[in-house]
Amino acid sequence: MSGNAKDQILDFVRARYPQAEIDETQDIFALGFVNSLFAMELVMFIEKTFEVTIPNDELKIDNFRSATSMAELVDRLSPARV
Amino acid sequence: MTTLAETAPDVLRVTDRKSARAFVDTHIVPYADAYDRRGRVPEELLERMTAAGLWAPFLPRDTGGGGMDLVTLGEVHEEVGRGCSSVRSLLTVHTMVSWAVQRWGSPAQREQWVPALGRGDVLAAFCLSEPGAGSDASGIASNVVEKNGGWVLNGVKKWITNGQRADLFLVFARTATSIGAFLVPRDSPGVEVTPIEDMLGTRASMIAEISFRDVALGPDALLGPSGFTAGMVLTGTLDLGRYSVATGSVGIVQAALEACAAYASRRTVGGSLLKDLPLIQAKLSDMVTDARAARLLVAEAGRLKDAGEASTIMATWVAKYFASTAAARHASEAVQIHGANGCGHDYPVARLYRDAKVMEIIEGSNEIQRITIASQAEREII
Numbered sequence A: 001m002s003g004n005a006k007d008q009i010l011d012f013v014r015a016r017y018p019q020a021e022i023d024e025t026q027d028i029f030a031l032g033f034v035n036s037l038f039a040m041e042l043v044m045f046i047e048k049t050f051e052v053t054i055p056n057d058e059l060k061i062d063n064f065r066s067a068t069s070m071a072e073l074v075d076r077l078s079p080a081r082v
Numbered sequence B: 001m002t003t004l005a006e007t008a009p010d011v012l013r014v015t016d017r018k019s020a021r022a023f024v025d026t027h028i029v030p031y032a033d034a035y036d037r038r039g040r041v042p043e044e045l046l047e048r049m050t051a052a053g054l055w056a057p058f059l060p061r062d063t064g065g066g067g068m069d070l071v072t073l074g075e076v077h078e079e080v081g082r083g084c085s086s087v088r089s090l091l092t093v094h095t096m097v098s099w100a101v102q103r104w105g106s107p108a109q110r111e112q113w114v115p116a117l118g119r120g121d122v123l124a125a126f127c128l129s130e131p132g133a134g135s136d137a138s139g140i141a142s143n144v145v146e147k148n149g150g151w152v153l154n155g156v157k158k159w160i161t162n163g164q165r166a167d168l169f170l171v172f173a174r175t176a177t178s179i180g181a182f183l184v185p186r187d188s189p190g191v192e193v194t195p196i197e198d199m200l201g202t203r204a205s206m207i208a209e210i211s212f213r214d215v216a217l218g219p220d221a222l223l224g225p226s227g228f229t230a231g232m233v234l235t236g237t238l239d240l241g242r243y244s245v246a247t248g249s250v251g252i253v254q255a256a257l258e259a260c261a262a263y264a265s266r267r268t269v270g271g272s273l274l275k276d277l278p279l280i281q282a283k284l285s286d287m288v289t290d291a292r293a294a295r296l297l298v299a300e301a302g303r304l305k306d307a308g309e310a311s312t313i314m315a316t317w318v319a320k321y322f323a324s325t326a327a328a329r330h331a332s333e334a335v336q337i338h339g340a341n342g343c344g345h346d347y348p349v350a351r352l353y354r355d356a357k358v359m360e361i362i363e364g365s366n367e368i369q370r371i372t373i374a375s376q377a378e379r380e381i382i
Ligand SMILES: Cc1cc2nc3c(=O)[nH]c(=O)nc-3n(C[C@H](O)[C@H](O)[C@H](O)COP(=O)(O)OP(=O)(O)OC[C@H]3O[C@@H](n4cnc5c(N)ncnc54)[C@H](O)[C@@H]3O)c2cc1C
Pocket: B093, B126, B127, B128, B129, B132, B133, B134, B135, B136, B158, B159, B160, B161, B162, B199, B201, B202, B207, B358, B361, B362, B363, B364, B365, B366, B367, B368, B371
């Protein structure tokens, strides 16, 4: 899994919620941060930053719970690197 | 029947602000007050808009669309809004639904709807508000239940722009777990459309109340994901609608400015032209400044959309808040500058005044805009 992707995602989430202490495995839904505006921003951020398109069947809550799960999603969607 | 689109495919084509301005000045501005009085946009104009490729020019070229970027789309909607907010409203809701199907639709849904939406063969309306729920979308009562592998929809939607005329409704309804978006053709059994007449503003936008009674829908009626991300279909669609309303609000400011600049250059009081009176100059200078500022905010939101930047969502809130309040303020001053003439039918400013008020209510009311913008204020710390 790409550590770089995880860091970039964490930076994005932290920039939105500077008052919160969030680590890579923390469930951001359980912390109560995610509203539909932020969910949309997250999807746009991931698609733009990692040049992927997230298909409807990957738009599941479990894929967005933590920086780790989002980075795994990015890995799955990215073309295989040689 | 031969349509305008077939007989004159290119000559009327709208591809940018300049061609939009020409289209609007020829086909909309001279008739907008009549649309307002009659409470509808005539089929002839809808057909001309089809011929001009105005309905959804941003759709990708491989779907038959024009691939127009969203900055240019905003400029086109501003021009239409300058001419007539009712027509711009029809474009707004059609844009929202077309975008949603393109963005969230399955390949089969896209194939079924996108080319027809792009051409304007199918006109769409966006159905979220209800008699008991507007600002608070989570309060909607319309619901679907799964049945025989499909869905059954019940509920009432209110204030639906183009509800009187649209062929396809994007309806938001409660599912067992969340809120989902459903594509409902107008001719589905159990759909009943009741026109709402005599609105304060955007009077020609053919608003309706629509009831859905045991409307049976196939499994392919659900648009986009279900569950938590279903909220994103709504957020994304409203974002584009908000952008369009922001651009239309700039159009209202521009129309107020143009009407006032012309009137103040002709009308004399006490031997002076209105335009030479300092208090009138103050109003005109504020219109000029706010038109430019609002246009820049809208263009920035559009640029961020084209770049796929997440920050476009907040940029759009800010642009819509600024532009809609500026439209209401300046349309009011435009009536003031016109005096009694501003209250009559001979000048467009009374219509602008009524239409501008609506901009402060739709696609996120002023209060909701302020709450949302304030809730993100810490992002602005630099
Ligand atoms: C001309 C027109 C066209 C429309 N077209 C459509 C359409 O095509 N599709 C559609 O779905 N809907 C449409 N609507 C409905 C529109 O989206 C709603 O009117 C809007 O969302 C506001 O909801 P409401 O009218 O129920 O007001 P309410 O939600 O009842 O709000 C009433 C007032 O309270 C304020 N308020 C609400 N919450 C708060 C708060 N937390 N704090 C402070 N103040 C608050 C609001 O800003 C408003 O001023 C249209 C409306 C109009 C007027």
